[in-house]
Amino acid sequence: MSNAQPAAGRRVVVTGFGVISSIGTGRAGFLAGLREGRCGAAPISGWDTTGFAHSTAYEVPGLDPEKYLRRIEPGRFGRVGAQAAAAARMAVDDAGLDPASVRDEPGVVAVGTTCGESLDVDALAGVEVRDGLDRLPADLARRVHAGRLSVAVAVELGLPNVEAVTIPTVCAAGSYAVGHALDALRDGEADYAICGGADSVSRMAFAGFYRLRAWAPEKCSPFDLDRNGFMFGEGAGMLVLETLEHARRRGATIHAEVAGFALNCDAGHPTRPDRERVAQCMAGALHDASAGAGEVDVVFAHGTGTKLNDAMESAAVRDVFGDHPPPVTALKAMIGHTQGAAGSHACIAAILGMNHDFIPPTVNFTTPDPECPVDCVPNVARPARVRTAVVNSLGVGGNNAAVVLRHAEVAA
Amino acid sequence: MRTVISAMSLMSPAGIGTGPFRAAIDAALLAGGPQPLGEAPGGRVEDFRPEESASARPVRLADRPSAMAIATVEALLPDDVLAAWPPDRRALVLGSGASGIDQSMTLTRDSLTRPRPDNITPALVPACVMNYASAQAAIRFDLRGPNATVTAGRATGLAALRYARRLLTRGRADAVVCGAYEDLNDRRAAIAEAAGIKAPPAEGCCAFLVEPGTRARAHGRPELAEVLALESGVFAEPADAGAVLAGTVRRALDRAGADPGDVALLVPSGDEDAGLGALRDARVLRTADLVGDLHGAAAAFQVATAIAVADEAPLRGLALITAVDPDGQAGCCLLHTR
Structure with a gap:
């Protein structure tokens, strides 16, 4: 790790x-x-x-x-x-x-x-x-x-x-x-x-x-x-x-806690992400947050929509969360790949989900892919009690990062 | 935790390695001090021709800045340093001020001028973004720990050091390869000229091994410098730069428990030392006068300057590096060189 x-x-x-x-x-x-x-x-x-x-x-x-x-x-x-x-x-x-x-x-x-x-x-x-x-x-x-x-x-x-x-x-x-x-x-x-x-x-x-x-x-x-x-x-x-x-x-309203973070580098292929390193990064962020995988209610995937990324990321999620992972949603279908803003957009979406009890959907979804065995919350936002969320990010060149967010009530 | 710099490597217009750089400093010291701004040599690292490299690991990359960074990091990391360092505990923080702009403009130009707008050079695409060198260095040296790229104009080297120190204090890595680079190309020179930058543009790359003092000692590495304080600020108008910088210097001295009179050496990025009257007893060395405008590599070379001259007793001890960029960044670093 x-x-x-x-x-x-x-x-x-x-x-x-x-x-x-x-x-x-x-x-x-x-x-x-x-x-x-x-x-x-x-x-x-x-x-x-x-x-x-x-x-x-x-x-x-x-x-x-x-x-x-x-x-x-x-x-x-x-x-x-x-x-x-x-x-x-x-x-x-x-x-x-x-x-x-x-x-x-x-x-x-x-x-x-x-x-x-x-x-x-x-x-x-x-x-x-x-x-x-x-x-x-x-x-x-x-x-x-x-x-x-x-x-x-x-x-x-x-x-x-x-x-x-x-x-x-x-x-x-x-x-x-x-x-x-x-x-x-x-x-x-x-x-x-x-x-x-x-x-x-x-x-x-x-x-x-x-x-x-x-x-x-x-x-x-x-x-x-x-x-x-x-x-x-x-x-x-x-x-x-x-x-x-x-x-x-100062009596501020607390929207969420930033509970954990991890970053690592594939140091391997420049454009093909490394499933093992991506999984280690997510696990590292959970460790940093002192959170168990079972506590996570939703993963905000990097989810770029490429053949390679989504299959790799689905596998990495199962490496970390087991055969019954939490829902895995991909904002990029809605807002596109906002590049340097993608990770922060996903953090904000996760916080809104926590505070309004829903998981944003993966839109534009028609046909399941056996290579992506995850519940991607297809097309329609889902009511859900979200207490812990993981935001997963990858950068070309092998840069991985993961953020763990927790509902404000745990910070209270 | 004490954060120290325990190794250094660089290439500058003076040549490849710290030797030629030190010789350039000596020449300036002998000449009775540096030349006025605007008369520095500038230019490329003429000795660095990656296409002719005789290295065991020849540098074949899409662009010159990454080749410079890889070669400099290679010189920093002999096999014994890597052997005692687990790959997933190896961090890298690199920075530049303008890398990727030249490559991006080539790509856009080709899209605008060729018969088809997609008739661009695919190999250039990854080099258009600023993390290309960081990613290539990670691949080359199996650096699987935190891998970050930062940019903050002429204060980039200080931002990289601060990022590196934070990785260490948070326990995210055992040690950090930390550096900054900038290559010289026609577009960078044209952009600088249009923006009103007076100093002649120069290229260079400088890298440090940054680690806890205890680890350096355990591995038998010298403590070239201890990083006592890193402070930074932002000014909205050029007229505010002096006050913002003075604030960062005050905070840095406070943090280190030092008085202005304790500072033996001041290494400013330009002429900002004029506003730091309390430091008037310090010797002043202007890296930009020696090598020209290194843009994103400038502050790293200022740190290197302080380390390079520390073998001379009057220049050893507390060294203050100050950086001011016309974009609005101001910052300083207080080092204890040995």
């Missing part, structure tokens, strides 16, 4: 979150989307897709993230940084936390991402093609680096004393950010954290994965016999974490 030390240190809870996704933005919008089992896939509208035989993604086309921002002036950050900042603003509002009140306390801002300010990178390439590399505009050049995502959050919230880090551990990055914040709070290095992830849908990513035939033509269908790839989604998911003591002191 890669993370053999048991959990110790201070307890850490979630007191707020903010969401931008293709099925709904904000707490109420995302909750409604999850309950209704919406699917956010639609023709790409962010850029010209002429020449591609198919071009669908889970964008958030009507969204202007800047309308949620109070401190950042328009255009200073790219769309991805603005989304991270907007979701962070929603999260502190949801937490009833005035950032000015924690300005002098040690804090962490951690933002996961896969492609960073990918739309600005695309735009710079467009200028290079059109006008040449010596004509790059200053505004794009100044805002293109991924390290700015965490800066955007700190600037929007007016937090100068934070450890601000961007974690580009690709598609596991949202969970990495939550785990990094958890460790900082447990350790006493910080009292609160704003953590999660953000990404968009760029030409670069689409052209690349289209070419590799990894991008699903119409929609993402995890665990289905006829699943045919992943599909990137746009959005951000940010959470407010506090030590239990900090949350109690």
